[in-house]
Amino acid sequence: MGKNPSDIWDIVVEQWNEEVWEIPQVKAAHPEKTEHPAQYPIELVERCVLALTNEDDWILDPYCGVGSSLIAGLKHDRKVIGCDKEARYIEIAKSRMKAFYNGNLPMRPIERELYKPQGKVSKVPDEWKVRGFEHIYGDVSGIDIR
Numbered sequence: 001m002g003k004n005p006s007d008i009w010d011i012v013v014e015q016w017n018e019e020v021w022e023i024p025q026v027k028a029a030h031p032e033k034t035e036h037p038a039q040y041p042i043e044l045v046e047r048c049v050l051a052l053t054n055e056d057d058w059i060l061d062p063y064c065g066v067g068s069s070l071i072a073g074l075k076h077d078r079k080v081i082g083c084d085k086e087a088r089y090i091e092i093a094k095s096r097m098k099a100f101y102n103g104n105l106p107m108r109p110i111e112r113e114l115y116k117p118q119g120k121v122s123k124v125p126d127e128w129k130v131r132g133f134e135h136i137y138g139d140v141s142g143i144d145i146r
């Protein structure tokens, strides 16, 4: 439409005003998941990179794991240094950075809304539903607990 794309993400501005960042953890179904058990979402570090640093600044992560902070920095033209005591995490960090430069690193986009499941995702077992706890479990009438 003849307009340059914006470099301001509405969702980030909205969440900044609400003072709450809604970012899913890196679990099994997350596109960024590697074997690291405590991996950060790139998007989390990305917001700090944008808020606290400028283009060409250096970012040092002395506990970089599989390199999420490094990728967040590279995404925004920062220079990055990382170290980790586990050589295998460094290898994964290096291959993620290569994939980033090749344009094929899976990343959750910063502007994607949090997935809100429709309906109930879990069910309270009937044996937990006892009178006196309706405020937690809802209507318990009709449940026969012996």
Ligand SMILES: C[S@@+](CC[C@H](N)C(=O)[O-])C[C@H]1O[C@@H](n2cnc3c(N)ncnc32)[C@H](O)[C@@H]1O
Residues within 6 Å of the ligand: 036, 038, 039, 040, 041, 062, 063, 064, 065, 066, 067, 068, 069, 083, 084, 085, 086, 089
């Ligand atoms: C919470 S994880 C960081 C995960 C990282 N942000 C990511 O997204 O992959 C902490 C990391 O610190 C590393 N670590 C712990 N003690 C360390 C030390 N003394 N020197 C360097 N790395 C260390 C661990 O191996 C682990 O990968």
